[in-house]
Amino acid sequence: MGKKQGEQGAAWLSEKMSGQVDFEQRSLGSSDEIGLQYLSSLTNSDMINRYIVIPSYEMESLQAFENYIASFPGTVQAGERQQIIEFVLKGFVLISIGKSGYLFNAVKVESSGVGEAVNEAIVQGPRDAFSENIELNINLIRRRYQSETLKIDMLTVGKVSRTSVAILYDDERVDRQVLKEMKKRIENVKIDILQSAGELEKYISPERVRIFPTMIVTERPDRVVFNIAEGKVAVLINSNGFAILAPSIFSDFFTAMDDKIQVPMVGWFLKTIRYIGLLLTLTLPSLYVTFASYNPEILKIQISLLIAGSRAAVPYPSFMEVFLMLLMMEFLTEASLRLPKAIGPTATTVGGLILGQAATQAGLVSNIMIILVSAVAISNFIIPISMMGYTIRVIKYIMTLFAITFGLLGVVGSVVGLIMYLSGIRSFGRPYMKMYALEIKSKGGQ
Template identity: 50%
Template sequence: MNKTVTTAEIEQWLADKFSSSVDLEDLQLTCLDRKVRLIYLKSICDPRQIQRLFVVPFYGIPTEEQYEQYIGSLPCCKRFSNVVKVLESILGGGAALFVNGSVYLIEVLLDEKSAIQPASVEATVQGPQDAFTESVQTNLNMIRRRYKSSSLKTESMNIGTLTQTVTTLVYDERLIDKGILQELKDKLSTLKIDKVQSSGELEKAISPSGLRLVPTILTTERPDRAVDNLSKGRIVVIIDTAPFVLILPSTFFDFFSAMDDKVQLPFVGVFLVLIRYLGLFMTLTLPALYVAFTSYNPEILKMNLTLLIAGSRASVPYPSYIEVLLMLIVMEFLIEASLRLPKAIGPTATTVGGLILGTASTEAGMVGSIMIILVAAVAISNFVIPINMMSFSVRFCKYVFVLLAAVFGLLGIVVGIIGAILYLCNLRSFGQPYLRLIKARMDEGGRK
């Protein structure tokens, strides 16, 4: 123990720090001429562990020296190093025990965690159904049950000056690229952030600054997806209190793969992946193509289809791009309402609202009937993207294509597609090309 600081000074310092905390427990244990003092936060500490580890042994062990030896032998016990560590331990669910002029820090965190639930965001028809929880230990348990390898390593650190959130890095040391691992550690150790409460906050903090239209770090709630990426030499970042984990480095193609693809017949899996890329193309280009064909390049379509579109827009009083933007924004309202409304009334309210708005706007001549079909197709095709972060990005990007089509017509769409490809080619995820086809085991860990 540091001789320059007495136990009385530490006790007084802690009393000052927690002077306004109603959940601070300052417990004095006395037996004959023996006394020990226990300080902890009862709101985050397990009272059963405190009773079992401290109180019962104190009255059963005859001498103070033997009691101190018993405390020092506990696997969760640490000796005093400095007063800051004492404060951090108490705030993290530990107890400070003052005995015989020494200070011991023992972890007695009350781990209030949710039970393991089925995956709700990334649901699958076949395969495992469990999802990550808000507990780091539970999430590590689910990963290690699936990945029984001695090369699987874990490292933890606290992130956030206010929250001190426990963040754990999981990787296979035989397959991992050491440069990527060191880059991630450097970013996390130098991160200046007040709080981390979700994986999305950490993803934004460690991603490159500047304009980002698509995510470069994969977020998932599925343990089987995390294990699959560990076997490819990637890093899984688990954040305490967050039911989603980060996977890095990631590529563009990871956001369009589902765990169902690996259990289907090969040609069925390829077909499902192609359906998703077709959905991506439809979501981005269908509204823009409608604007280009109706306002700039109607001669490209067959005469019958051109007349059909013109007939459906005969009563519409404004240009096609206004019609498209109006219906797309209404659809965004319905999607957001379905997410925010209570589950009991959400599906009913949005379904009825969509039917009423679609029927009424068509009969009133505000939009063409073909526009209703097109918007429905765009909404459905957007939902085939299995990762929500990419789905949200695509929802935004389609407006860029509508703007280009409104200004330049079909040429603007072609330029937009070329620009999107060039943008994706220029992206990096922790030094790895974003459009790279990751081979199994990341080329055996970067050739070691």
């Protein structure tokens, strides 16, 4: 690459990366003949200071410094424009010396502050999770999304906390209306202290009375990268290891990152299993009340007699039995979350076994009820996004109340009403029940 081309490459990079909050430009020396251009989120500042800045002032001449940089291990002479931006997006520093250009390897590799994903664990794929450092989180995303179209806008929320909030998006793929709306909502948040992504999600949601989440709160960088590539907007918050993704539709909450790794048929099978689990956890308690107390004639006579025989010693109606066991399961779930990790799993497992066996032997609940509650709990736990899991835990009680009041008609009516309610929800103007994230355009592109 000629010297004139090197000078043009630095000017082109400056124009191309303008507006990036983590793009840095520095001049060294009194004559400003040495220029540095790099992404601070991807480069190691200690390496830049030790191997570039300090030697630039210690060298006797500019030529001596250029020879030093050119002979440094890992340094590449700047070539075409595409090569320059690819290396800079990997963490290299573009050093302009006069009219020559060199790409210096100063890649920052974060490992000490990166932990494993806990709430969204997967079998295959990356295991790292966001940390509580927003610069480290941006680094995790930039390392996976090495494109000059990835833009970052910084805002500040909280009169007292002054929490830094970063909005990340692909400038070529993002929906401008969604991006504009997201910025507007965040700027309109008037609170004293902001400490978590879930808290911000609550404030930027226009519906004050709602039960279904319309934005995903995730701890996985790979999920954020995948959604940015789909044209969505991601929001990172300093001092919090979670990100917000918008807009999000209903099917997004039932997609695990494992689905993207498996072969297509296996991925669809796993997703179908989750929808079956959703149906079971919603309807099993209400159907049990219906068939035990209102419409036993719908089932085969053997099954109806089996349910009646199992409940022969139970002294109260079926709906009280359902609510009692569901509440006990909720207590065990909350205890497993709040107890110390050393004793939590053991205490809840032993407590659940003893509680179920003792309640059955005492005649307080039926054997079938124990099986049903276990199936409901397991079905609820297969939902990948915990926000949706909490919502489904609440919805099943509402459907059970409809079953208590109206029997089988209440179950059917509540399912139809739930679908109608979901069809009316919008996430940043996007239909919540839209099953495909990408619109299929006609052949004419209209």
